Amino acid sequence: MSADTPATGPGTEIVVRRSYPFPAERVYDAWLDPVSLGQWLFATPAGVMKRVEVDPRVGGEFVVAEQRGEILAEHFGRYLELDRPRRIVFEFTTDRSTPASPVEITIVPRSGGCELTLRHVLDPQWLSYVEKVRGGWTTILESLEKTLVAPADVPSGSSAASGEVHIVRTIDAPRELVFAAWTNPSQLANWFAPRGCSIEFRRLEIVPGGTFHSCIHTPDGHQCWCIGEYREVAAPERLVFTMKVADAEGNFVSPTDAGMDPEWPAETVVTVRFEADGRRTRLTLDQSVSEALAKRTGAYPSWLQMLDVMEEQLPSGAG
Structure with a gap:
């Protein structure tokens, strides 16, 4: 798939890139670990994560639900492709009664870390939400970096380091x-x-x-x-x-x-x-x-x- 090709199907494509000072495997695994996901995927500063379920296999589903005041914000997804540590493709929706949109994650190893590219294909009817969605993914990828702990930053002998x-x-x-x-x-x-x-x-x-x-x-x-x-x-x-x-x-x-x-x-x-x-x-x-x-x-x-x-x-x- 070329850099300019949508993840799958027609629609408006959003592309967000971020470099990480971590191995590609560590970044990839964070997308499939329910404990990690609950800290950064669809998580907001004032929200309280209530439910994170992950079935990390092709065809497997995931659920991320966060309490935001009186509202329970739910995200339902299904994995379409899994190729550790380079590629994850999934589709997700916030309402099971509405069509899901595809998201493609590609991770390329680089010197000193890796580069992640996220592509999200929105249905044309959501064109007015493109910048809001782009900003949301940018924040999510920033939160992912904060959640990951670089080995050099972990005190010697700590559980995370060992x-x-x-x-x-x-x-x-x-x-x-x-x-x-x-x-x-x-x-x-x-x-x-x-x-x-x-x-x-x-x-x-x-x-x-x-x-x-x-x-x-x-x-x-x-x-x-x-x-x-x-x-x-x-x-x-x-x-x-x-x-x-x-x-x-x-x-x-x-x-x-x-x-x-x-x-x-x-x-x-x-x-x-x-x-x-x-x-x-x-x-x-x-x-x-x-x-x-x-x-x-x-x-x-x-x-x-x-x-x-x-x-x-x-x-x-x-x-």
Whole structure:
């Protein structure tokens, strides 16, 4: 496809280009990672991201929904082409009852980074919105760059630098309330388990040096026992605790003996940071385990589900 050829079909084409100081693979992957997408794709400064779903395969669909005041702004899309790390083609609409418009993303490796070209073909009836749409895509590509973290900018040993679990989420509640959800035993018991599961605490001492002994019960009757220690409890800014596999008596059990992936570490350290963003909270969760391994074993999506449930459990009017 030449630089002057529309992505597909007739219409008015909008072209936006941006260079990034990141590898093409990193930029490409950001378009298919739901955690990343929720921070920059169709996200606005005053909005609160409510739903991000991605099925990253040809024919797969995605949904991005952001609460903007009283309005839930939804974007529905479908992937038409995926060629890592050079090309993504998708179509999207803001209303399932209206035709979708095609968008083509091409990423070309350059010295020191890559160049991204976005082409969006609008139906001729939307000609009066061309500049508004162009401005929107320009802002989105700028937000993408802010979300990506260059390796040179990441502190040595951090989760993002080492490829470990790193989750960032903005929650529509003050950080004091969000911190309390992690440190108030009665609140923690309501959400600290994946959706559909429940948690039982045999011991829970949320103070520096305090320990916990818990069990997650799954709908099919499986039990996942865990022990850990709180290393830091600094209200309302930071929480650090360890996690180890255990048995019902609170004894350490090696992950392999518990039937887990043999690569899972004997102990992981979870660090949760709470940053005030007006009356909202930017929550960052890091865990000292490979993000790829956490995704493969289900630990990573479990964190996402738990955070969803936590936000739903916040007091009425806070979320």
